[in-house]
Amino acid sequence: MRAAWVLPSFIEGSGGHRTILQNIQYMISQGDECDVYVEDKNEVRDVAELEKIVKKFFGKCDAKFFLGYDIKGDYDIVFATAWYTAKVVRDCDTNAVKAYFIQDFEALFNPMGDGYLLACNSYCYGLMPVTIGRWLSHKMKTEYNTDSQYFDFCADHKVYKKINNIEKENAICFIYQPDKPRRCSQVGIEALGIVKFLRPDIKIYLYGSTVKGNVWFEHENLGIIPIDKCNELYNKCKVGLCISSSNPSRIPFEMMAAGLPVVDLFMENNLYDMPNVGVSLAHYTPESIAKALIDILDDENRAKVMSEYGQEYMKDKDLVHGYKQFYNAVQKMIGHSVPSNDTFEKLYSGEPVIADVMMNQKLENKYEAPVIVDNSFIGRLKRVRFIRKSKFIRKLWYKLKGI
Numbered sequence: 443m444r445a446a447w448v449l450p451s452f453i454e455g456s457g458g459h460r461t462i463l464q465n466i467q468y469m470i471s472q473g474d475e476c477d478v479y480v481e482d483k484n485e486v487r488d489v490a491e492l493e494k495i496v497k498k499f500f501g502k503c504d505a506k507f508f509l510g511y512d513i514k515g516d517y518d519i520v521f522a523t524a525w526y527t528a529k530v531v532r533d534c535d536t537n538a539v540k541a542y543f544i545q546d547f548e549a550l551f552n553p554m555g556d557g558y559l560l561a562c563n564s565y566c567y568g569l570m571p572v573t574i575g576r577w578l579s580h581k582m583k584t585e586y587n588t589d590s591q592y593f594d595f596c597a598d599h600k601v602y603k604k605i606n607n608i609e610k611e612n613a614i615c616f617i618y619q620p621d622k623p624r625r626c627s628q629v630g631i632e633a634l635g636i637v638k639f640l641r642p643d644i645k646i647y648l649y650g651s652t653v654k655g656n657v658w659f660e661h662e663n664l665g666i667i668p669i670d671k672c673n674e675l676y677n678k679c680k681v682g683l684c685i686s687s688s689n690p691s692r693i694p695f696e697m698m699a700a701g702l703p704v705v706d707l708f709m710e711n712n713l714y715d716m717p718n719v720g721v722s723l724a725h726y727t728p729e730s731i732a733k734a735l736i737d738i739l740d741d742e743n744r745a746k747v748m749s750e751y752g753q754e755y756m757k758d759k760d761l762v763h764g765y766k767q768f769y770n771a772v773q774k775m776i777g778h779s780v781p782s783n784d785t786f787e788k789l790y791s792g793e794p795v796i797a798d799v800m801m802n803q804k805l806e807n808k809y810e811a812p813v814i815v816d817n818s819f820i821g822r823l824k825r826v827r828f829i830r831k832s833k834f835i836r837k838l839w840y841k842l843k844g845i
Contacts, residue, residue, distance in 0.1 A: 443474040443776065446513055446520040446538070447505070448527040451481040452492075454499050455650065455666045457692055458545050461574065462523055463496070463503045465543075468765040469772070470504050477517075478503075481527075482510040518776055524548065528564035539775050542569035544578050544590075546689040547711070550624060570780060572771045574764075577714035578689055580786045589782050591774065593767035595692055595715055596759040597699035601669050604701040604753060605677040611645055614735060615675050615702075616683040617693050618648035618663070620655040626685040626707075626726075627655060633731035634683070635659050641736060647675060676700035680745060681738045683731070690715050695759070698752030703745050705734045708794030716790045720752030723790060729797035737795065 447466060452459055466476045486492050492507050511530050513520065517538040522531040525548040531540050542564075549561035565571075565582065571590035573579045579592040616634060620627040634646050638659040646661040649672070654663060667675070673696075676682060682697040683705050690712055694704040698720045706712055708723035716723065724734035738745050774780050 443469070443519070443772075444515070444517045445469060445474060445476045445772075446515070446517045447476060447478045447543075448511060448513070448520070448522055448530050449478060449480050450524045450527065451483050451485065452495055452499055456499075458523075460500050461545060461692070462543065463500050463505075464761065465765060465768050466505050467503055468762075468769065472769065476505040477508060477515065478505045479508045479511050479513055519772065522564070522569060525561040525564040528567050528569060531569060532567040539778075540569045541772075541775055542567075542571045544571050544573045544582075546624075547578065547581060548688075550688040570775045572768060572775070574692075575689060575715040576786045576789075577711050580714055584785055589780055591771035591780060593764045593771065594759055595690065595695040596761050596764035597692070597696040597756055598669070599699065599760045602673050602676070602696045602699040605674065608674065608677045610680065611678050612643060612739070613645035613647060613679045614681050614683060614739075615647040615649065615679045617650040617685075617691070618655070619651040620653045621651055624686075624688045625650075625691075626687050629726065629728055629731070630683055630685050631655070631657055632728035633735070634661075636728055636732035637735050637739075640732070641739065644739065647679065649675065672696070673700050676702040681705060681735055683735060685731075686712055687726075694721060695756060699756040699759075701749040701753050703738050703748035703752065705731060705738070707731075708790075713788040713790045714786055717751070717755045718790055718792050720748055720755050721790070722748070722795055723792065724795040725797070727797060730795055733797045734795040 447462065449459070449462065466478065469476055480492060486495065486509060489507050489509055492509055496503055496507065513534045513536065517536060519539040519541055520531050520534060520536060522528040522542045528542055549558045552558045552561060565586045565588065571582050571588060573582065573590055573592045575595055576592055579590045582588045582590040614634065614637065616630050617625065618627050618630065619625040635658065637644055638646060646659065647664060648657070648661055649664040649667055652665055657663070664675070676697050677700055679702060681704070682694070682702045684691055684693045684697065686694070686706055687709065688711055690706070694706055694716070697704045704721045706716065706721055706723055707726050709726065712723055722734045722738060724730045738748065
């Protein structure tokens with residue numbers, strides 16, 4: 443089999459790119475040839491530099507790389523991988539099967555307007571979708587009347603696993619990516635600020651981006667860390683927070699594989715792929731997310747049950763399981779035998795965690811608006827301890843700023 447893949451430019455730490463390249467490498471391991479056409483944004487001099495970037499960011503990939511979208515050659519299948527690559531694949535002059543590797547509902551990456559509608563249009567081009575997770579396949583069927591195939595959210599069991607000899611900390615880890623609006627970093631930070639206010643002894647770890655953002659409470663920002671360090675982090679924390687406002691991230695599933703209880707949002711996008719016990723889904727208010735985190739932190743028995751269930755749920759979902767599902771889907775597409783799929787039942791049947799009246803009253807009476815951190819001279823002044831602790835100075839500052 444010869445396959446062509448049309449990719450957006452590479453981003454360091456991108457889970458989407460990592461998933462694509464992992465599946466490409468699996469196809470190559472099965473004896474197939476894969477050519478990868480990468481968006482040319484004039485940021486890379488040549489293919490040699492592009493290959494170095496791939497190796498640095500994502501490790502080994504034996505595909506042949508091309509800079510730009512000039513697709514040439516005879517292929518059995520051509521994959522779009524992002525909404526604006528779908529039109530490239532639709533219009534390319536080939537007799538190959540035209541497929542769409544869908545990892546998210548990308549219309550949600552844009553404000554309502556041209557970007558949103560153009561992304562929606564990409565699902566109407568007649569490409570054959572294969573999706574990660576059940577929610578996207580459900581959405582393709584119910585909203586676009588398009589049959590698709592899916593593969594499960596999986597985790598690398600060589601990396602994400604329980605470490606028995608690691609010291610547990612009274613800590614939360616949060617995948618903090620201010621550069622990706624769909625990860626709702628501000629909502630997460632507000633929720634963690636409430637947790638820190640109500641449980642000052644809790645340690646907060648942020649990771650996943652080089653962007654520092656505005657965080658007013660004590661925390662440790664680890665930046666972008668290697669995947670083995672992610673597993674260590676998951677093993678030493680008591681609960682993980684990952685906010686998915688579009689398709690679920692793979693991160694909650696990797697956390698579960700490592701035995702870490704997870705908190706995410708109770709939204710439709712999470713209800714088709716998240717299990718009942720290993721994950722606690724909260725209403726999208728910061729107070730409700732904070733409550734979900736505190737409920738787990740304060741209940742060791744529940745945390746233990748969630749940890750064990752999460753590991754059990756992910757036990758048969760190693761990466762190879764997902765690769766085989768994907769590869770089976772590819773063979774069906776090439777054979778033009780994609781089955782007609784019905785809509786899917788929701789996996790998560792629990793109720794959302796919603797902050798009760800007592801928490802709201804407690805916060806109304808005591809919780810004050812935070813001092814936003816910035817790196818200006820005034821911002822540094824605000825981080826001086828006696829200024830930061832002075833309610834009078836803070837109130838005066840807010841009045842001067844008109845807040």
